[in-house]
Amino acid sequence: MRSLFQFIYxxxxxxxxxxxxxxxFYLLFQQNNFHKTIFINSSNKVVSELFAxxxxxxxxxxxxxxxxxxxxxxxxxxNRDPRSFVKLQNDLVMIDDTILGRKYLYTSAxxxxxxxxxxxxYITLNKGTKHGVSExxxxxxxxxxxxxxxxxxxxxSVVLPLVNTKFQxxxxxxxxxxxxxxxxxxxxxDEGEVxxxxxxxxxxxxxxxVTTGYSSYFPEGILIGTISxxxxxxxxDFIQVTINLSTQFDRLNYVNVVQxxxxxxxxxxxxxxxxxE
Amino acid sequence: xxxxxxxxxxxxxxxxxxxALIVNRVNILDGLMLPFVYIFAILMLPLxxxxxxxxxxxxxxxxxxxxxxxxxxxxASACLVMGFLQPHVQSxxxxxxxxxxxxxxxxxxxxxxxxxxxxxxxxxxxxLVLFNIEYFKFEGLAMTLLxxxxxxxxxxxLMIVGQYxxxxxxxxx
Numbered sequence: 001m002r003s004l005f006q007f008i009y010x011x012x013x014x015x016x017x018x019x020x021x022x023x024x025f026y027l028l029f030q031q032n033n034f035h036k037t038i039f040i041n042s043s044n045k046v047v048s049e050l051f052a053x054x055x056x057x058x059x060x061x062x063x064x065x066x067x068x069x070x071x072x073x074x075x076x077x078x079n080r081d082p083r084s085f086v087k088l089q090n091d092l093v094m095i096d097d098t099i100l101g102r103k104y105l106y107t108s109a110x111x112x113x114x115x116x117x118x119x120x121x122y123i124t125l126n127k128g129t130k131h132g133v134s135e136x137x138x139x140x141x142x143x144x145x146x147x148x149x150x151x152x153x154x155x156x157s158v159v160l161p162l163v164n165t166k167f168q169x170x171x172x173x174x175x176x177x178x179x180x181x182x183x184x185x186x187x188x189x190d191e192g193e194v195x196x197x198x199x200x201x202x203x204x205x206x207x208x209x210v211t212t213g214y215s216s217y218f219p220e221g222i223l224i225g226t227i228s229x230x231x232x233x234x235x236x237d238f239i240q241v242t243i244n245l246s247t248q249f250d251r252l253n254y255v256n257v258v259q260x261x262x263x264x265x266x267x268x269x270x271x272x273x274x275x276x277e
Numbered sequence: 278x279x280x281x282x283x284x285x286x287x288x289x290x291x292x293x294x295x296x297a298l299i300v301n302r303v304n305i306l307d308g309l310m311l312p313f314v315y316i317f318a319i320l321m322l323p324l325x326x327x328x329x330x331x332x333x334x335x336x337x338x339x340x341x342x343x344x345x346x347x348x349x350x351x352x353a354s355a356c357l358v359m360g361f362l363q364p365h366v367q368s369x370x371x372x373x374x375x376x377x378x379x380x381x382x383x384x385x386x387x388x389x390x391x392x393x394x395x396x397x398x399x400x401x402x403x404x405l406v407l408f409n410i411e412y413f414k415f416e417g418l419a420m421t422l423l424x425x426x427x428x429x430x431x432x433x434x435l436m437i438v439g440q441y442x443x444x445x446x447x448x449x450x
Contacts, residue, residue, distance in 0.1 A: 013328040017361045020336045024357065027343075027350030028410065047297075047344050054298045115346075117304050117311055119411050122347040151347075158347055165412075186412070187420070250304065 048156040051113040051124055066253050073142065104219050105259040107132060109139075109157075111252045116163055116189035121249075123147065123159040127257060133157050138211075138218040138258040144246040145211055145222045146255055157257075162224065163189050163249045171224055174208040176201055180241075182209075182224065189249045192225060197239040203230050209243050219258060281323060289318045289338065297345035305431065309424055312431035313352075315342055316403050317439070319360055320396055321383070324376050328364050335360025348411070355407035359399050366398050384440050392440075397433055404429045 008015065059066070109131075113124035127133050129152050139146040139159050147161035160167050163184050171182045171194055178201040180194040194209055207227045213220025225243035232239050296315040305312075319335050326334075339353030346352070367382070370391060384392045404425040412421050 013332065013361075016329050016332050017357060020332060020357050021354060024336075024339075024350040024354035028354065044344060050294075050298070115301060118346075120348060124347075186417070 044153065045155075048112065048124055048126075048153070052126060055110070055112045062253070065251070069142070069253060105132075105261055106256040107259065109133070109255055109257050111255060112156075114249070114252055116250045119165045119186045121161055121163050122150070123161050123252065123255075125149075125157045125159060125255065125257070126155070128153050128155040128157050130154050132259060133257050134259075136217050137260075138222070139255050140222055140258060141247050141252055141255040143222065145218060145224045146247050146249075146252070148217055149257065159255075161249060162192060162245065162247070169218070170212050170214055171209050172212045172221075173197065173201060173203065174210045174221070176203075179212060179214075180209075190245050191228075192243050192245050193240060194243055195238060195240050197241065199237065199239060201239060203227060203239060203241060205230065209241075217258075217260060217263075219260075285318070285322065288321060292318045293338075293341055293345075296342065300435075301346070306427065309427050310431045311424065311428045312435055313342075313404065313407070313428070314432055314435050314439070316356065316359065316400065316432070317436050319356060319363065320399060320436070321381075322363075324367060324380055324382055325378075331360045331363060332357065335363075351410050352407065354410055355403050358406045359403040362402060363399055366395060370395055384437060389437075392437070393433075396436060397429070400429045400432050400436075401425070404432070 107127060109125040109127040111123055112126050113122075115121045123139075123146070125133070125139075133149060133152055135149055135152055137149045139149060139161075145162060147159045147164070147167065149157050150160040151158040162169075162182065165184055165186045167182075167184070169182050171180055172178065173180065178197050180197045183193045183195055185191075185193055197203065205227050209224045209227065211218035211220060211222040211224060223246050225245045227241050228244045229242040230239065231241065292315045296313065300312055300314055315338065318338055319331070322331055322334065335356040336353055339351075339356030342352040342356075343349050367376075380386050382392070382395065387395075405422070408421045408425045408428075
């Protein structure tokens with residue numbers, strides 16, 4: 001026993017180093033289990049308050065740009081306003097009916113922290129569970145895909161954006177409907193890759209790549225990017241393309257969090273099917 | 278003694294805020310240069326700090342940084358490796374008679390050559406560990422190494438210039 005204590009005393013620095021390093025690696029590799037690490041991410045209160053303060057300050061310097069975006073969005077909404085339509089036929093009357101049910105609900109949120117220069121970038125938003133945001137919801141900006149909500153606290157949330165090497169959603173070539181897998185190689189915030197398009201797919205530069213709607217979070221057909229380069233290697237079984245991302249990740253101001261109101265119904269139905277079938 | 282502890286705590290908070298709120302947001306050379314100046318808080322620990330304390334402070338510093346970047350364990354791990362090697366680097370670089378009690382790990386106290394050696398070795402170690410943990414693949418190894426090298430250079434420049442700006446040479450004299 002005594003020699004054990006002596007051993008510990010003699011190598012206490014090395015042992016301490018190993019114990020702490022083991023703790024680090026434990027934290028690193030249980031990241032998928034996100035409830036446990038909730039206190040070491042930027043949705044915790046102190047950190048997000050700080051980010052919010054800093055953003056308040058920085059926003060004054062960017063008011064021009066924010067105004068432009070808001071004005072543009074306003075114009076888009078005005079276009080959809082019934083008052084900007086003229087009745088062309090008098091014999092048709094619209095009755096408030098039950099044919100349309102709301103499926104997606106949008107909540108606007110402000111980006112209070114954002115990075116694009118790392119491999120694992122995250123975005124912090126100023127909306128949390130109190131505003132109806134929950135894990136897994138889609139985030140869009142000007143109807144273009146941004147990412148999905150990864151962690152939430154009462155007033156803040158952290159988003160896993162497309163510009164993170166860990167996020168690989170399935171995507172669709174809009175014209176042909178072929179499915180591929182999106183991947184961000186990690187060096188440029190405006191460029192991504194899509195792998196695994198079937199060999200027979202007819203692809204052209206400038207074609208749109210959109211979300212599938214298979215993953216229950218993103219609405220179908222949200223724009224991700226446009227094809228900039230096609231890599232059709234004859235020796236390969238699949239076609240790989242490089243795309244220009246439509247969202248400007250380095251200048252996000254306001255985004256919309258999308259809530260799928262029919263998600264629970266769909267999940268409940270899908271859960272009826274046994275997993276091994 | 279209390280003054281030394283207080284100074285170190287203030288420096289820690291200040292550097293963490295500068296790193297998280299300003300430096301992390303700056304995009305230099307298309308994301309190739311990502312300086313991490315917060316490690317200056319560990320480099321500035323007094324020369325005779327017990328090794329176990331250096332380790333614990335390094336771990337805490339890394340973990341605090343991780344909170345800002347939502348990367349649990351990443352900065353903490355890199356800081357630990359640096360904190361573990363820091364006393365070794367100091368003893369390798371020590372003058373023949375050993376360090377005076379009044380010596381501080383700064384440019385003003387031990388000279389630019391000593392400081393450049395000391396800081397560049399440790400900064401490089403920290404950045405190499407950090408970027409390799411972040412990417413964790415062999416594919417882009419050359420790119421990862423290049424990013425680490427360029428970033429370490431940026432960190433060093435910021436730290437050395439910062440010292441000339443903050444410390445008053447007459448007061449240190």
